[in-house]
Amino acid sequence: MAVTKSMKIKRSPGDQLVQVIIYLVVGLFALVTVLPFIYVIAGSFATERELTERAFFLIPKTISFNAYQYIFKTGDAIRGLGNSIYVTVVGVIINMVFSCTLAYPLSRPYFKGRKFFTNMVIVTMLFSGGMIPSYMLIANVLHLKNSFWALWLPGAINPFNMIIIKNYFQGLPAELEEAARIDGCHDFQIFLKIILPTSKPVLASVSLFYAVTHWNSYFNAMMYISDKSKEVIQIVLRRIVFLTSSVAMDSGFDWGVFGTPPEKAVKMATTVVATIPILLIYPFVQKYFTQGVMVGSVKG
């Protein structure tokens, strides 16, 4: 085939050099994105002494679990993790119920009022009341301070995510729905039995978008939640890394053979605890993220 032959046209040395540079730049960038994580994971298992004495290492000489012991003992990070998981799971369910039930009517061409409601969504994307009116609504009108509802309700529908779902619904073949309608299903039954099951890929993607938002958000939690028992992991992390200058010299804690409280290691270990859940599930769900962005980037 002429085409495959043409692909083997010899590259000039200069062009090959460019190719090498491209590989190097991409590789370097990838390295820079992951090295901090590896260093922090390694550091969290190191002794305080090694952390101050050795400049850089990816494997500590002495493995120490002191930092993790401390974290488990004080319990803040673990409770934070628990709260974050709870906030994320319930939050995503709320997000998906609100987003899908709005997306479905908007995706139906025969839905009278479609244009009006779609415009209603677009206006919220272009203009908003801003932080203060929302804050007053949640804090002073709805009295949701120190309630997880303050984290769930305000962002229940992200218009961009909702539109991704809507576009996907719109792209489903009309025959699916027609067949169900002949069988006597009404709109809500069609939505539950036909539309949702055939939309699993986009539902997975958008659920993950929402999950990442919930897991990572800290500002709302900082504004609305002051009750320590309801702290999410990001708040705990911020407190330990930025606000505590030194880890409490807990006299009731036996630091074992390594002696000093591993302040730096504790900061690193808390970072690891907050990061690990995401890194653990990431390889399994990565394809849904890219898929979701691709679906979303097709305009509808």
Added chain:
Amino acid sequence: MARDATLVKPKPKTESWKHALQAHKWLYIMIIPGVLYMVIFNYLPMGGLVMAFQNFSPYNGDSIIGAFIQSPFAGLDVFKKLFTGPDFFMLLRNTLSISITSLIFFFPAPIILALFLNEIKSTAYKRLSQTLVYIPHFISIVITAALTAQLFSTTDGIVYHWLVQIFGKANAPDIMSNPNLFVPMIVGQNIWKETGYGTIVFLAALSGVDVQLYEAAEVDGANRWQKMWHITLPAIKGTIIIMLILKVGSILSTGYEQIFLMQNSMNRSVSDVFDTYIYTKGVINGNYSLATATGLFKSIVSMIMVLGANKIAKLFGESGFY
């Protein structure tokens, strides 16, 4: 046909509301939660913008609604105070210096990386790099800030330690507290965190390019740059423009989460931006009117910017944002 009675064909001009409500009752029931949500959490706060034209105090009246009614009307006084106040120029300068620096350095980064990734022939190498560079996007800004603090700390930061070895103790950049390095630090964090993930939309657009175009170009003797210029870039032009419109729309929104985390007493002169100002004035100091007015100013500017950029894109024959 009997089928037509149930399968309502779109006849928007003649179809009455009564008929629509009967035939698709469930669609109207389904939309209730979403509409209620938007009314309460998007539209009701817009009503709260009235605070920007009042000397609002929550202690006026005996309920929050009473406070709105009884707070004295101030016309445009609050805006006058905002625009002529000592903070406004500083806020505008700080906000713009972050967003313009980010427009110049951060905006092109994913495009460049996507072009690079597109040139990589080895699927395994490409996939591995992609997997790695996407990771920081899924990490919270708190962790990004925590990593920055741990790596660049002047007492025990590993990167700072290297910088000292390279530049010497006196010249080593202390990005955590040097005000001159605040903007590069913020933009640098964004580049580190979002460049990889940002490539996805461009790679998606590139995946639609017919490989035969490249092959034909090669047969015609086109070199790498010519192929990039004439095939690759036109393929992602539309995506670039949409991303640019969105970016321009948020020119006054630097976000508060990241800035708030990286802000400290040493860099406050350059790190106070509109978003942090709104939070501090409103939520912390309780000056609701001033904070709301600042927010309204921001919202209006960003709306004008989005609509304007969209219009310009359309003038140049692009499809624009909507």
